[in-house]
Amino acid sequence: MKGLVLAAGKGTRLRPLTYTRPKPVIRVAGKPIIHYAIENLLEAGVDRVGIVVSPATMTDVSAACNGLGDSLGITIEYIVQQEPQGLAHAVAVARDWLAGDDFVLYLGDNLFGRGIRPFVTAFNESRPQGVVALARVADPRQFGVAEVEDGEIRRLVEKPEVPPSDLAVAGVYVFTPEIHEVIAGLEPSDRGEYEITDAIQGLIDRGGRVMGLPIEGWWKDTGRAEDLLDANRLLLGGIARRVDGEVSDSRLVGRVVIEAGARVTGSTVIGPALIAAGSLVENAFVGPFTSVGPEAEVRNSEVEYSIIADRAVVDGVETRLQECVIGVGARVASRRGLPKAHRLVLGDESRVEIG
Structure with missing residues (x-):
């Protein structure tokens, strides 16, 4: 069985970050979202992974996954989708690579608290034409x-105005090669895309059996900044205390990870929190459910329930920042007294002065 991870989308709902x-x-929680997908596939027994990328996402995705295959002992290959035209279109683009094998289709921006093994196990044991992860929303x-x-999907509707149930199709599917023939005969939807829901409905209409399996634990489609923050909270909730970096004149409370190469000085860090390699926390307060990315800096500031991305700087912000997503290379600084609270979602390389 192979794994097909989709990472070609534009992520318009998460702009300006995307x-x-x-x-x-x-x-x-310290790792690119796509790493969790690949790790979940490996845990479910899949050791050959294809990542569908666009020309616009190829460089960033391949850089984020550089060395991951070797460290995990799996094969990672890239398949270019020139223009995203729906999930079923991505499967069609990867058809030659899939080469007649059963496969897991995994949306690369989705997170599953307990992994995906149950869906692969159900597929292998029951041998339907498909297994679809479902979540009540x-x-x-x-x-x-x-x-x-009776555990089988009878009908699927894509983004209906009047939903027939509250069971949403989540970001993992398992298919036999029969799905390719259905996709080959699809017409674009009203949205102009080749929908995977239409392909699954086509399997059902042909007499195929498609199981709908409820998700165990939590699931996040990281479409909005609020989803990123909640996923960060949930993942940090499972970390164990580990201090490999340099800590001086500071107080660490609870489950705190200080990675090797990070420096924490004159500060308080209350877990669960993660301070990544190469980062600096100086004369600062880092509260629960905060992750500070590689080479980021938090100085003379207070921050909690936030994501501070790679190389971002928070400097001299006197009132606590909460529920913030600070993009790669972004800088937040203060020149004088502040109002009581700020909530920020900043794109990469942006600059903000709060005065």
Whole structure:
């Protein structure tokens, strides 16, 4: 069985963060989102992974995954989709690479708290034409929605105005090669895309059996800044205390990770929190559910429940920053007294002065 990870999308819902880098490479709890997908595939028994990229995302995705295959002992290959035209189109582009094998289709910006092994196991044990991960959501209109009877999907509708259920199609699917023939006969949807929900419905209409399996634990489609922060919270909630970096004149409380090469001086860090390699926390307060990325700096400031990305700088912000996503290379500085609170979502390389 192979794994097909999709990382060609534009991530428009997460702009401005995605103007300069694709969503799957954004770090959450210290790692690019796509790393969790590849690790979950390996844990489920998949050791050959194809990543579908666009010309615009190829450089960033390949850089984020550089060396990952060797460290995990898996093969990673890249398949270029010249223009994203839907999930089913991505599968069609990868058809030659898939070469008639069963495969897991994994959306590269999705996170699963307990991995994906149950979906692969159900597929291998029952041998249906497909297994689809399902999650109950408050507003199904933003998702593909399934009608399920006795564990099997009877009907799928893509982003319906009047949803037939609250069961959303989540970001993992397992298919036999039969899906390729269905995709080959698809017409574009009203959105102009080749929908994977239409392909699954085509399997069902042909008499194929498609299982709908509820997700165990939490699931995050990281489409908004709020989703990134919540995923960061959930993942940091599972870390164990580890101090490999340099700590001086500081207080570390609870489950705190200080990676090798990081420096914490004159500061308080309350876990769960992660301070990545090469970063600096100086005369600062870092509160729970905060991750500070590689080579980032937090100086003379207070921050909690936030993501500070690679090379970002927070300097001299006197009032605590909360629920912030600070992009790669961004800088937040203060020149004088501040209002009581600030909430920021900054794109990469941006600059903000709060006065």
